Amino acid sequence: MIRTLAVTIHNEFIENEDIAVLLADQTIKWFWADFRDPSTQEASRLETDFAFHPLAVEDCFHSMQRPKYDHYEDFEFFVMHSLQKDTFAKKEVDIFSGRNYVVTFHLSASPEIDAIWEKARTSADFRQNGTYYIIYSIIDKIVDEYFPPLYQMEDRLNEIEEKDADKTYRDLIDEVFDIRGDLLQLRRTIVPMRDLLYRLLDLRLDLITEHKAYYRDVYDHLLKQTELIQSNREMTSDMRDNYQTINSNRMNEIMMTLTIVSTIFIPLTFIAGLYGMNFTNMPELTADNGYFITLAVMAVMAGVLLLLFKWKGWFNIFK
Amino acid sequence: MIRTLAVTIHNEFIENEDIAVLLADQTIKWFWADFRDPSTQEASRLETDFAFHPLAVEDCFHSMQRPKYDHYEDFEFFVMHSLQKDTFAKKEVDIFSGRNYVVTFHLSASPEIDAIWEKARTSADFRQNGTYYIIYSIIDKIVDEYFPPLYQMEDRLNEIEEKDADKTYRDLIDEVFDIRGDLLQLRRTIVPMRDLLYRLLDLRLDLITEHKAYYRDVYDHLLKQTELIQSNREMTSDMRDNYQTINSNRMNEIMMTLTIVSTIFIPLTFIAGLYGMNFTNMPELTADNGYFITLAVMAVMAGVLLLLFKWKGWFNIFK
Amino acid sequence: MIRTLAVTIHNEFIENEDIAVLLADQTIKWFWADFRDPSTQEASRLETDFAFHPLAVEDCFHSMQRPKYDHYEDFEFFVMHSLQKDTFAKKEVDIFSGRNYVVTFHLSASPEIDAIWEKARTSADFRQNGTYYIIYSIIDKIVDEYFPPLYQMEDRLNEIEEKDADKTYRDLIDEVFDIRGDLLQLRRTIVPMRDLLYRLLDLRLDLITEHKAYYRDVYDHLLKQTELIQSNREMTSDMRDNYQTINSNRMNEIMMTLTIVSTIFIPLTFIAGLYGMNFTNMPELTADNGYFITLAVMAVMAGVLLLLFKWKGWFNIFK
Amino acid sequence: MIRTLAVTIHNEFIENEDIAVLLADQTIKWFWADFRDPSTQEASRLETDFAFHPLAVEDCFHSMQRPKYDHYEDFEFFVMHSLQKDTFAKKEVDIFSGRNYVVTFHLSASPEIDAIWEKARTSADFRQNGTYYIIYSIIDKIVDEYFPPLYQMEDRLNEIEEKDADKTYRDLIDEVFDIRGDLLQLRRTIVPMRDLLYRLLDLRLDLITEHKAYYRDVYDHLLKQTELIQSNREMTSDMRDNYQTINSNRMNEIMMTLTIVSTIFIPLTFIAGLYGMNFTNMPELTADNGYFITLAVMAVMAGVLLLLFKWKGWFNIFK
Amino acid sequence: MIRTLAVTIHNEFIENEDIAVLLADQTIKWFWADFRDPSTQEASRLETDFAFHPLAVEDCFHSMQRPKYDHYEDFEFFVMHSLQKDTFAKKEVDIFSGRNYVVTFHLSASPEIDAIWEKARTSADFRQNGTYYIIYSIIDKIVDEYFPPLYQMEDRLNEIEEKDADKTYRDLIDEVFDIRGDLLQLRRTIVPMRDLLYRLLDLRLDLITEHKAYYRDVYDHLLKQTELIQSNREMTSDMRDNYQTINSNRMNEIMMTLTIVSTIFIPLTFIAGLYGMNFTNMPELTADNGYFITLAVMAVMAGVLLLLFKWKGWFNIFK
């Protein structure tokens, strides 16, 4: 589907006029053509009517290019990734920016494009400011949608840090690794987007100061998002190390318990076993207080071992 | 609340004159307007009286921008983070710097602003030096307040290194991770502040040498703070690795104890159990010195195992 | 074997004409000479006919140079690595680019060269565009062949993440390490290729805009491949850490089971052993309810220990 | 204390003339004023006589600035750290370099300054070369003193690698971590010193080639020191990882010993316990060869388990 | 020992003429003086005859400078490290390059210098090309000698990866750490050598294109060597992590075996111990089928525990 929106030099709106007409009409101040999941015939107009470079057109159909900004002889070309609400799945949105027109291209419905389209149809600002302002609005909308998943991840990390009692240790650590993976995914979108904005601010020297401020504002957001990703990834690696340490500490505690109990009782049990033997000639057995001496020896052994463990500081760990 | 402070070309102070009057008055050398938690109507004067760019005004109200420095056509805009004493919570302070005025904006009381306001009201230095010196003083004050938390963290780390006997191992390692997290938080404020100063020194070529020295001095402090954060984070990761190694070493010691005791007594206990069996036909039991031969065999077995452990160097670990 | 393909100024194709003839003929617009596993005598024509620099010729025969781009006085020299389908083994392809010719050099058959050769023989595009377009086509083909191994590795990693039940833990972790090693190998080809393209775009200022677009498109692919390698390597290190954590967690669970069972039964077994001793004078044994009191004491001991473990939270781990 | 050393245009030395006189005297080629732990009144001459910028003077009194190099309108300012022999404690040395004078400032005695002072008083080289040569000599001396602690650390690391038999494992690893910490401390001095020299070589374009060679020589030393720190830190982290691996390997060996012994004897002991039960009706007990059959069964069980362990490769670890 | 080799403007060789003569003779096109372990008197000629800067001369005698390239007013100075065959010990080779001469300086015999000396005495190439070609040949020779140790290390790593069955696990990991250390050592030579070549290519703009190609070829080799070191170090760290994981996995397997055996038999042994007690009043003992009921209870307990372990998946680990 192709839809168009044009503004004449008399500041009048024209909707859904054909592209060829708009390109030829000298009274058109600017126009915006939006290609949504175009038929093969519709798509061919990118080359026949606009004469866009085949490499740029090819990029529209290849799935999941990385975000980028290309400067061709008589148009500019943007590949961007928008994030779908809720699922945070990536979707590609491509923009061609020419002398007096903007062409947007996407293979499925894009809520960001729809929102800006509605604004552009009704707002005097857009009528006045022209194509650069449409592009800014789309990029700004797309980048704003990166914040919700980022903040959601940060919230989940903070929740995990407060060690939710209903969840097991294993679930928590699984969630930390899951968030780490999602941050990695998100970084693959946000870092190239940041570089795109940087190059745009660096190369388009012809942007008037007024316009630069708008693009710089988006760049600021991307900078902040990159920092959020970076510091959240460092936070997850700190959490993983912390868990690892807690785990190894708990292991020490467990093994110490086992060792203390075993080391005390194993020799005692041996002695008990010794006097449970059925040899006919065992003088100790018939001694009158043999049993009581044996009990005393056992008590002394246990006491000495306990003192030894105390002296080695093995009980401190339970503090 | 809005308060103002102005100096006339005759070097006289005027306090709390209205902004519109100050902007129109040709005899005003410079003035400072401070917006503290302004009402909607007061805030609107940023756009109506000063005609600041909507993006800059918007940034004042968005909570927690990252620190930044923007150059607009006829004013400069700073977003800065101050740290609250004691809690070290972040608070945003925004500054607009125009031809002959400074506007500061903050949503709650700022001790840093108050301190500089008092100085500016009374000091001849400020009267002479004008707006750039006010801005420098505020930034300097804000950055100086970054040192106490940093030094506090460094002190805590040094205390931990001396292994406070009253605290358990687990508490110490928890504190190390807590400080690591706080250093990460602080870095999110200090690194953008450092970049802000760098850009300011880089871009404002019109700053006279005299003024550059002041801003460079603040930049130096931020450089040192960044280095402190970095080396303290490396210190915490060294401490964590050290603890991990101590822990695993202690584990070895524990398991060795258990293994030595078990490996010696388990076979002996088995032999004792063997001769505790109640079979009617067990020739050894009725042998006259069966018991004593068994004891001797047990002693030899224990001795051989002890020598074996000694030979494998398992006792060295207790040195 | 040497084969040649030439286009005259009248846009006619000439195949397998001798190199010396082509170099001398003024009516040749451009020609392409392909050396495949040349005999010593054939190879010598690189120096005798084309007069290429000895260092460049030497590089053709040294096995496995790293990919690079050298600018000599009257020709350019490329060393590139192609990946063999299925085995992903590296193969070197060298290209010399002169005034009106391209020379390709490879020690074994190259499917990439063959594919472009076929296209060049038949396509009007090549006839028109000349040598730069042949070089672009070869590089593009080679770089496109880097994607299949990369995507294959990414697929294997995703499969592993879904924890295939038929494979043991140990096999999975082995595969993760194997993929890590393969990514490292691949990076040794792709990063120098990326740098090659970057230098080419940076240095050959004489490339017309039209041509730059083609090379930039290949550069984009290499950028994306580098990012894929980087993020996949980070993914493998996350997986390794995750496994490490799961492992240590499972270890805790195992040891806790052992410790609980041992700590409860070892003292009980000792008591049983105690009353299994054969001393003649053991008053408890002949007490009427000695056995029942002993059983009761044992039950109380086990109960107390279980409560203690519960209070220390050792059962939580099984949740 | 302030001391001065001046050289006249007639190449004569004048010692301990007053600063004010030296500054006014047109026949002074250059002079050096050394402030050591100055009284408040002496220190004030930095501002009254030399008119140094207040920020630079302030930096003299603030303890432990990071090393830096500032260019003021009519003087240059250096902050440097010298290392005390034996203790390797840091001490700040500040240098002001003006038109025809050098001012050094330090809060306690500096052996480096004293050594250069003696040379300057007696050497014709200094008389000839003037202030830049004094500054070079001081920096060179200070930087040379960084080598002894670095080499000492490297020696200690090499000693540790040869695994001194008199020390326990735990002591060795403690020393490794201690050296790691010291390298971190040293890096906080050496890296800013390196950057100082770099900026000096970069900015002072007016330095004649002859002089550049001297400063570049110091820069070389700092480069080498930075590399030493970096590679020694990597060496310590390799040692730590090595120890960690040895430790975990030893743990495996220990646990394998325990498991083999336990797994063989625990079932045997159970069987022995079984026939130690006192049930009146246990047919096996009265069987004539019950005892011998039981012994045979036990031997078979032990043999099978040993073969199983061998098959699983558990004995290989002892190789 | 000093030896010289000169070429006159008539392309004639002169050997072992005195340096002073060669420097004065206008008919000398170029000459090469080689200082091998010179006597003090011979060494002094560096300053008296050639008038080299004292800092450069000093660097010849200081042991083990890092490789570097210095540009003095009328000569260039190189410090390089050659690796001794077999031992791979470092040896310093210094080169001075002046208007029409090369001076090489080394404290012991250098096979690299000897090889080039022989070539220079006999080859027409050297006669033609002069000093720059001698320097190139020496650097090329030195850098070529870096490959054998690198390839040897890579081979050893590949051997280790194939897990040589004759070596124990512990020996293998020791070798990995040893290679890691050696790579670190080698990097300390190769990285500064790479930077040396980079600076040379960057600074000596006067090098004609022809000569640049030669030096760039050496630079290529150093680039490849740096990459080899880097990727081999990453390979060792992957191997270490892999071993660590295998180790911890094996540990799990061991402990699981111990825990299963213990958890099943410890309670059974307790029951056996219970009925081995010698209380006179134990009703179960005299029950006719007490023994058989006890055996049945034991069998049921063991079966339940086995099912529990199976349900918890503890047997999977043995797959």
Ligand SMILES: [Mg+2]
């Ligand atoms: Mg493309």
Ligand SMILES: [Mg+2]
């Ligand atoms: Mg990508």
Ligand SMILES: [Mg+2]
């Ligand atoms: Mg992508």
Ligand SMILES: [Mg+2]
């Ligand atoms: Mg926005």
Ligand SMILES: [Mg+2]
């Ligand atoms: Mg997820």
Ligand SMILES: [Mg+2]
């Ligand atoms: Mg995931």
Ligand SMILES: [Mg+2]
């Ligand atoms: Mg904003």
Ligand SMILES: [Mg+2]
């Ligand atoms: Mg931030």
Ligand SMILES: [Mg+2]
């Ligand atoms: Mg922030």
Ligand SMILES: [Mg+2]
């Ligand atoms: Mg300050």
Ligand SMILES: [Mg+2]
């Ligand atoms: Mg905290």
Ligand SMILES: [Mg+2]
């Ligand atoms: Mg925290």
Ligand SMILES: [Mg+2]
């Ligand atoms: Mg510092």
Ligand SMILES: [Mg+2]
């Ligand atoms: Mg670890």
Ligand SMILES: [Mg+2]
């Ligand atoms: Mg080569």
Ligand SMILES: [Mg+2]
């Ligand atoms: Mg390669």
